[in-house]
Amino acid sequence: MQRTRPVGDVLLKVDDITLSFGGVQALSGVSFDIRKHEIRAIIGPNGAGKSSMLNVINGFYHPQQGQITFKGQTRKQMRPHEAAAQGIARTFQNIALFRGMSTLDNIMTGRLLKMRSNFLFQLAWTGPAEQEETRHREFVEHIIDFLEIQSIRKTPVGQLPYGLQKRVELGRALAAEPELLLLDEPMAGMNVEEKEDMCRFILDVNDEFGTTIALIEHDMGVVMDLSDRVVVLDYGRKIADGTPDHVRGEQKVIDAYLGVSH
Amino acid sequence: MGPFIEVVLGGLLAGVLYSLVALGFVLIFKASGVFNFAQGAMVLFAALSLVRLMSGELSAVHYWGAAAVLGVAVGYVLLLFWRRARPAAAPGRGASWGLIGVFGLIGAALAALHGTAGWSGWVAIPATAAIMGLLAVAIERLVLRPLVNQEPIILFMATIGITFFIDGFGQTIWGSEIYTLDLGIPKDPMFLLESVFEGGILVNKLDIFAAAIAGVLVAVLAVFFQKTRIGRALRAVADDHQAAQSVGIPLNQIWIIVWTVAGFVALVAGIVWGSALGVQFSIALVALKALPVLILGGFTSVPGAIIGGLIIGMGEKLAEVYLGPVLGGGIENWFAYMLALIVLLFRPQGLFGERIIERI
Numbered sequence: 001m002q003r004t005r006p007v008g009d010v011l012l013k014v015d016d017i018t019l020s021f022g023g024v025q026a027l028s029g030v031s032f033d034i035r036k037h038e039i040r041a042i043i044g045p046n047g048a049g050k051s052s053m054l055n056v057i058n059g060f061y062h063p064q065q066g067q068i069t070f071k072g073q074t075r076k077q078m079r080p081h082e083a084a085a086q087g088i089a090r091t092f093q094n095i096a097l098f099r100g101m102s103t104l105d106n107i108m109t110g111r112l113l114k115m116r117s118n119f120l121f122q123l124a125w126t127g128p129a130e131q132e133e134t135r136h137r138e139f140v141e142h143i144i145d146f147l148e149i150q151s152i153r154k155t156p157v158g159q160l161p162y163g164l165q166k167r168v169e170l171g172r173a174l175a176a177e178p179e180l181l182l183l184d185e186p187m188a189g190m191n192v193e194e195k196e197d198m199c200r201f202i203l204d205v206n207d208e209f210g211t212t213i214a215l216i217e218h219d220m221g222v223v224m225d226l227s228d229r230v231v232v233l234d235y236g237r238k239i240a241d242g243t244p245d246h247v248r249g250e251q252k253v254i255d256a257y258l259g260v261s262h
Numbered sequence: 263m264g265p266f267i268e269v270v271l272g273g274l275l276a277g278v279l280y281s282l283v284a285l286g287f288v289l290i291f292k293a294s295g296v297f298n299f300a301q302g303a304m305v306l307f308a309a310l311s312l313v314r315l316m317s318g319e320l321s322a323v324h325y326w327g328a329a330a331v332l333g334v335a336v337g338y339v340l341l342l343f344w345r346r347a348r349p350a351a352a353p354g355r356g357a358s359w360g361l362i363g364v365f366g367l368i369g370a371a372l373a374a375l376h377g378t379a380g381w382s383g384w385v386a387i388p389a390t391a392a393i394m395g396l397l398a399v400a401i402e403r404l405v406l407r408p409l410v411n412q413e414p415i416i417l418f419m420a421t422i423g424i425t426f427f428i429d430g431f432g433q434t435i436w437g438s439e440i441y442t443l444d445l446g447i448p449k450d451p452m453f454l455l456e457s458v459f460e461g462g463i464l465v466n467k468l469d470i471f472a473a474a475i476a477g478v479l480v481a482v483l484a485v486f487f488q489k490t491r492i493g494r495a496l497r498a499v500a501d502d503h504q505a506a507q508s509v510g511i512p513l514n515q516i517w518i519i520v521w522t523v524a525g526f527v528a529l530v531a532g533i534v535w536g537s538a539l540g541v542q543f544s545i546a547l548v549a550l551k552a553l554p555v556l557i558l559g560g561f562t563s564v565p566g567a568i569i570g571g572l573i574i575g576m577g578e579k580l581a582e583v584y585l586g587p588v589l590g591g592g593i594e595n596w597f598a599y600m601l602a603l604i605v606l607l608f609r610p611q612g613l614f615g616e617r618i619i620e621r622i
Contacts, residue, residue, distance in 0.1 A: 058508065084510030096505035098498050109498045113510040115491045176509060 005210045007228060008036030010069075012180055012212075017056055017066035019049075019236075026052040027063065027236045034180065039206055039213045041223045041244075044233035045256055050216045051093060053233070054182050057214070058090050059083040071179070085113055089178035091169045093185045093216075099158040103168050106157055107143060110175025111136040143171050146208075147201060163194035167201070174205065181205070183215040187222060195222065202226060224248070232256070268463045269583050270576055275469035277575020278476045279538070282531035283548055284555040284567040285479070286524045291561050293496045293520040294406075295414055299421040302549020303428040304394070304525055309532030309541045312390045313443045314436040318380025324435070325378060326370040328389045333369025335392035337362040383445045387529070394525025397428075402518045410513075429546060438543070443536035447471050472534040479530060480568055483523075487564070496520060500562075554602035560615025570613065574598045 013033040019026045027049045034040045042050045055061040057068065062077040069075075070086060078086075089110070098106050115132060144150055147167050152160060157168055166186060173181055186202065187195045199222060205211050217223050223230060224244040232240040232247055234256040240247045247253055283305060290298040314320055315328055341361065345352045353361060381389070405420050448467040456462035487493040498506040499516050507513060535545050551574075559570025582594040605612065 060504070060507070079512070080504075080507035081510045081512040084508060090508050092504065092508075096502045096508070098501035098505065100501050101497065105494070105497075109494060109506075109509050109511075112491055112495055112498075172505075172509065 005037045005207070007038045010034070011036045011071065012057065012214075013069040014053075014057065015067045015069070017053070017063045017068070019052055019056060019061055019063040025236050027056070027233075029066075030233065030236070030238050031066075032231045032238065032241055034212060034214055036212055037206070037210050038228040039202070039215065039226055041227035041230045042214060042216050042233065043218075043220075043223055043230060047235075048233040048256075049236040050233055051184055052236075054090065054184055054214070054216060057083075057180075058088055058182055084176065087176075087179035088182065089173035089176045089180075090182035091166070091173050091184060091186060093188065095162075095165045095169055097157045097165055097169055097172070100156065102154050102156055103149060103160070103171075104140065104144070104153050106168055107140045107171045107175045108136065110172040111140065113176060140175055143174050146174075146204070147171050163190050163197075166190070166194075166198070170198075170201065170205075174209070174211075177209075179212060181211050181213045183213060183217075185216050185218065187217060187219055195219065199226060264463060268465075269579050271463060271465055272469075273576035273579030274572050275465065275473055275575070276579065277572040278469070278473045279531070279534060279548070279571075280551050280555045280574055281568045281571025282472075282476055282479070282527065282534060283552040284559065284571055285483070285564065286527040286531065287552055287556055288559075288561065288564055288567045289483075289520055289524045289527065292500045292564075294417075294499070294517055296406075296417045296421065297414070297561075298524065299418065299549075300424040300428055301524065301528060301552070302546045303425040303432070304397070304528035305532045305535065305548070306541075306543065306546040307397070307428050307432040307532075308390055308394055308525065308529040309443065309536040309545055310432050310436040310441075311393050312383075312386055312529070312532065313441040313536060313541045315386040315389055316380045316383060316443075317441065318378060320378065320436075322374070322378050325373045325376070325381075328393065329369040329373030330366040331369070331396050332385075332389040332392040333372075334362050334366040335388075335395055336369075337365025340365075387533075390529055391526055394529055395522045398518050398521035398525050401521055402514060406517050407514060425546075429543075433543070440540050440542040441536075443533070443541050445533065445537060447537050449537070468534075468538055472538075475530060475534065476568070479527065480564065483564055492516075492519060551598060554598040556612070557602040558605050558612055560612030563612070563614035566612060566614030574601065577601055 010033045013031075015031050017030045018028050030049070030053065042053060044050050052061060056063050059078040059080040059082065067074050067076060068078075070088070073086075098109060101109075115136065144153060147170065149164065149167055149171065152164060152168075157165055160168065170183070170186065173183075183202070187198050190198065202213060202215070203226065206213055215227070217226075227244060229242060230240075230244055230247045231238060232250070232253050234252075239252045239256060240250040283301060286301040286304065287298060290296055290301070311328070315325070341352070341358055352358075401424060405424060406417070409417055409420055448471070451464055451466050453462035453464055485493075487497060495506070495511045495516055496519070498509070498511055499513065503513060506516075532541075532545065535548060539545065552571075555567060555570040555574050557570075558573060559566030559568070578594045578597045581597045582591070586593050
């Protein structure tokens, strides 16, 4: 695959992350990094701690141990809205859209952090507020075109089929112009055609906007096709890390997925 | 025809008062999914604060305190605008607190100079608004934040606790008698359309004033929810907490904002109710009349709260006047609840509420 932006320096580094809920150890001593412009997959059997890892990166969970370095800044923990302000956007495994709003409004919420004008102007709907709204609206329309969802622009998202909802969720994350995009099972529950569309969008996002992407996915075919590097988790530990081809050959990974006889 | 219109109009205007209380419920329910039982207590608290600050019968400490709260609120709002306009030039955390503290001291000092004479409405109303803001911050810090991610029923129980606390606390610091609130709103009855009907239609000027205020309030809230960044954030939080956080909306701030706005609405309701009935404990009980309004209009709809209130107010008066002689009177007391019960049977989400359809 020929890419316009080559993989660059380390953008995010997680170091020795340990997270437990009561007696349940979700993550133990996991370390890896994500480089600029790359597509990084996190895979593993059910309950391996993949979603927990994303939640740690994006600030929903606070690990008991370990450090996260994003854009050179090291932190122990951070709240989700601060992570968003620093340029981390995400989608959810179970779709988390604003069901009462239209597609357009949902994607517009992704721009909230970029809106600056005074709320008195917004109330009056004039001056700088109006110009600003128009500017953001243009950007959102660009995303709508990009994701090919023009026809559902005004539809309340609660009425959309599953595959399209996932696409709207991706649109909302993109609207924030994130540097790091976290996708939690972007293709779960989709049919083959929808999966192909989603793959294409992920590759295009990575290529056109240069967005760094970390994704969790169960479909091995998809993971091997899309990603530059893969982290494999099992029972909260990292068992392999490297290119898809390298990971595929690791005995530990094969054992984790197929089980071992004792 | 004249008497009929008079009853309908009187009912509609009484309904506006119910709507004002119901509105406060809707705001908080929309943004946080919490059914705030304390809304009635907040109305009483706001009315008490206002009437007592204007009375001139309190100790100096009360006035200093209230003025300090107002000063802090002014300082905080100015800082917010400063941050937004010139983020680079705005002071850091420590300096901000210092600046806010200075504003609080200036407020207290001005109050000390003024002595213990009663305040005019122009100062007392903003001061009460600031006190409601402080109350919102306290509720967020002490109740909502520790209970984040709990079941709605637990938050509901917590608001019942808040209700009793505010009732008691308000009467402890402000006094517990019946006070007359006089903001100079005209109260005398007047006659409309005297040329059309014989004797004209009798309405109270205060009711018309209340209707005008409610209209303005609803218009401002509707634009606020639809057009502003904060309004959009509020709607997002109402729909999905996690998703809202992931697009960068700070939940805690949003809760403070929405409780503050509900506090302002409580203040407006308190002014209107207090002017009509006097400020007394029974104001807190009007919250109970807001329940059938909410059931009728739907818990999540601002227009629903208004129209629900109007229907209930009008229905009550019509039933009292036209069914009363047949059924033996006293209908006004139970009619609203009866109507709510019927609505629950046929349209549980209310007239304007959102119907959540689960796909199986």
